[in-house]
Amino acid sequence: MILTPTTSNTSVRTDEPGRRRRRRRPQLSSWLFLAPGLVFLAVFLAVPFAIAVRLSFTNQRLSSPLPRRSVGWENYRALWHDAAFRRALTNNLIFAAVVVPVQTGLALVLALLVNQKVRFVRFFRAVFFAPVVMGIAVASSVWFLLFDRQNGLVNGALDLVTFGHVHPQWLQSTHTSLIAIMIVSIWASVGFQMVILLAGLQDVAADLLEAAEVDGATPLQRFRHVTVPSIRNTLVFVVTMTTIFAFRLFDQVYIMTQGGPLGSTDTVLLELVKVGYERQQVARACAISVVFFLIVTAITVVQRALVKERT
């Protein structure tokens, strides 16, 4: 997320007489305002993360009478050599490499379309956003049937268009399963990015566009030289968010494939659940958590650098 601390206008009017007299008051009550949040953040976010780091250097199990012992970097070393984990990470990377540009591009096209001043545009906006509201579990369950290799609607449509020449095995084949997951993911969440980009587009100054038109710029030139630079930060935000979502990929594969066939749709978070919950190897799952955190942090850092560059 693009968060830059803004400190402007926070310190106005400190010299006001009525304020100065009660100087101690805000000090105390501010902590009362903060206390509930601080407790929740500490107990359910900061401390667990510290524990994740700590446990990743032990052999802790979910439930075990054996004493915990320190194992150094063993969990990380094991992860590095774990073929399933590497496969999962690779899948996340491939997923991100395809979905980020495609989904952002589609979201931008949809946003441009629903930014036109035509009738029924609110209806179309709602239609494109509906899958986001429904939730991934619902979307995945429906697409699971659409992708059925024998009777699915997707293959039915492909048969019609290609006269039966293209008949992918979709979720049953290692070659196509990840593609199917990508399609579901884009379908289910492109509406979210569309809305964010739409908000960016609506902030593009109309007079700039008009000036460009008066100067004889074609629509494509206007888009390239006026619109895109204006929504640059929004685009960076959307790309970052989609990249992070790509590494968070879980719901679709949990419901549609459980990572199969042969690990072709396994993901980092699916491994996290398999290792930490099904096999109860908490320590090793904590190592996965830390690696996952580092990946997400790296993406965020890159994004912030990009945003700062020109603003």
Place this chain on the structure above:
Amino acid sequence: MIRSQHRPRRRVLTYAGLCVAALAFLGPLLFMIVGALKPGNRVLTESASWKAFVPTSPSTHNFQQAVDRGSFLLLLRNSLIVSSITVVLGLVVNSPFGYALARFRFRGRRALLMAVIALTIVPFQAVAIPLLYLMSGWGWRNTFTALIVPFVANPFFIYLFYSFFLNLPRELEEAARIDGARQGRIFISIAVPLARPAFATVGILAFLASWGELLWPALITDDINVRTLPLGISVFRSVPPIDQGVILAFVLLAALPTLALFVALQRHFIASVARSGIKG
């Protein structure tokens, strides 16, 4: 308004694009609705052709089954309990936090603000396993508490409140302060009503996230009495006898509450999501 000599052509192109895209989005939705009305054994056998969109011998049998066999109402109740408490607690906890950061001057304010911003990076999934470990030890598995508390305080929501209050004119609050009102009163009776858009944004975003959460319930619950809808869908899909008609009815029922809410509050939903992205 942009005047263009290509306006009619552009309008046709726009509609063409909108309609093609709408087909891709409405097709699966229509398939779900039609399939939910069909006998289960026809859902797939008729799905590779135009028949996928025709409710042949429609009945409400599947919905009846989803309720009876899938315990839909129990799962719906659980989801409503978890999501509503998560949203309400989230608003109660995050809004004063953001307000304090924006309005009060106290030692460590800047450090705290930086810490909140830093914490927005930590994804929940990175703390799920240690939380599972902690909560198992506390005996919190299969409780609503465990499903709710990790999602109450949210650094991003705190930041949204913070930036909203920061940009809110403070004259009204100052006037009340001169009248001698206490901080708590000023916050509740003046700042909160003015911040309705921020509350709507955070409420809707928190609701969408909580309603759709699958990973955490899959870790911390294995009891249908606390199971929420997304996990309920996942479990029900694999419990024999597997009937595709009933499954579609089940997921349609699961989607209806949020879809209805969305239709009623469309403008707010879209505005909320839009607001989540344009900060900064």
Place this chain on the structure above:
Amino acid sequence: MDADSSYAFNYAWSGDLQPIENCIPAALKSDLLPSIVARGSSAGHQWGVGLVDSGVAMYASKKALTKAGVRIPTGYKDAWTAAEFDDVLSKLKSAGYVKPLDVWKNIGKGEFYPYAYAPVIWSAGGDLIDRSTYKTADGALNSPAVVKAMTEFQGYFKNGYVDDNTDSNAFTAGRSALSWVGFWQYAAFKKALGDDLLVLPLPNYGKQPAGAQGSWQWTMTKGVDPDVAWKWIAFTMQADNVAAMAKANSGVPALQSVLATNDLYGPTGGLALIGEALAKGYSVARPPHPAYATISGAVAQAFQDVIDGKDPKAAMDEAVSTIDGDLKANDFYPLPG
């Protein structure tokens, strides 16, 4: 506490359970099916007791088998051999069944795979773990005989004999002539096929034909007063209750006295074969061991991978390495105390 029996022994080992054997009245104990005692026992103690047991079978259409001209087994003693079963599949295919076999792939790997497919391993003389030491799965889960059986199993998919069964209707709609699944499908199948329905043993992969067993069971958590538990168990395990429970979910009643008069699993019932498997010891319990959750996951993954075309030897070796890694990480689960 009502626990999925797969995880009960991990709870027991973690010290969350107390043994239950002293809470079971002697008369009740002698009436329990051997499979129920076996399923609830580990490390010399009985930790759990179930009201019902379960089983898996090869359901078949008599007409289809007759049309294909294949021998119809009468019980466990003359089950099809693996080679014979291949022949059955190929003849059924020639007789017009494009996808003659349904193994309920659509249920997904979960606990169904280790439950319903593990008989392949047991029948070949293998096991999910070496039960003489409980220190390794090597040699039990990946023995040449097991790999051979898994290769047979994989052949059904490679040769295109298996229906995807996405709609759960492969057998009832007549696409498949054979359905490899648990007791719970009996009622639906009987309704669809009537007198045409046959209940057969799974094929024999070498040593002897095998079945599956196990269901939910009562366990007793630490801190529960044994006297209260005794009364509770004695109450729920009354013949009437067991019969009612068995009727409600069509499971196998856990008491021999009830089984004898059960109209489904009794000697003349439609699922007599499953009753026979449990009473005569063809059914094998999944290993009562604290590592079962890991074993189950690893075996499920191995079956999934074999179905998806992975080399059977590699799939079984990988499962062994997952299981052995878990055993080692837990110091081979030393007995508490």
